[in-house]
Amino acid sequence: MPDDRAKLFAYAHVLFLNCYQQPVAKAPEEKAPKKPASKATEKKGKSIEVAKQEPLDPVAEKLRQQRLVEEADYKSTAELFAKKGDEKTLDNFIPKSESDFLEYAELISHKLRPYEKSFHYIALLKAVIRLSVTSLKAADTKDIASSIAAIANEKLKAEKETTSKKKTG
Numbered sequence: 001m002p003d004d005r006a007k008l009f010a011y012a013h014v015l016f017l018n019c020y021q022q023p024v025a026k027a028p029e030e031k032a033p034k035k036p037a038s039k040a041t042e043k044k045g046k047s048i049e050v051a052k053q054e055p056l057d058p059v060a061e062k063l064r065q066q067r068l069v070e071e072a073d074y075k076s077t078a079e080l081f082a083k084k085g086d087e088k089t090l091d092n093f094i095p096k097s098e099s100d101f102l103e104y105a106e107l108i109s110h111k112l113r114p115y116e117k118s119f120h121y122i123a124l125l126k127a128v129i130r131l132s133v134t135s136l137k138a139a140d141t142k143d144i145a146s147s148i149a150a151i152a153n154e155k156l157k158a159e160k161e162t163t164s165k166k167k168t169g
Helices: 002-020 058-081 098-115 121-132 138-168
Strands: 037-043 046-052
Touching: 098 121
Parallel strands: none
Antiparallel strands: 037 046
16 A cells, blocks of 8 residues: 555656656766767758757656647647737737837828729828827927928929920920
């Protein structure tokens, strides 16, 4: 009976170590260390170097394999429960840096461009700008107005060049 308890305790101890990934300090084994063998495998015209190493500690190897299994499980779970529309949209994107705000501006413009053929598109843009600058200071609003004026001047130049080329050609 005491022998069975010792076996049961040893089994429970091993299970505990496997569950909580706490390696037990063991005396160093007297095996000769194996040299890592590397082999090249060909996959669709590419050669891939695979380094195969034999670990000295079986507990460390078991922990490494368990970590790999857990990572694979996590990836498959993430794929399983991930939303199909996991890309950035106006609803789920929160800009924080300057580049994020530029990307957010692109998302907004892509949302508005399908309506540019509409008669009311100009009124839409005017309203969006008017509502967007209500809380800004006058200097910031003036800066926005000057950038819009610069864009308008560039468009006028481009239109003049195209009309003058048509007349001379």
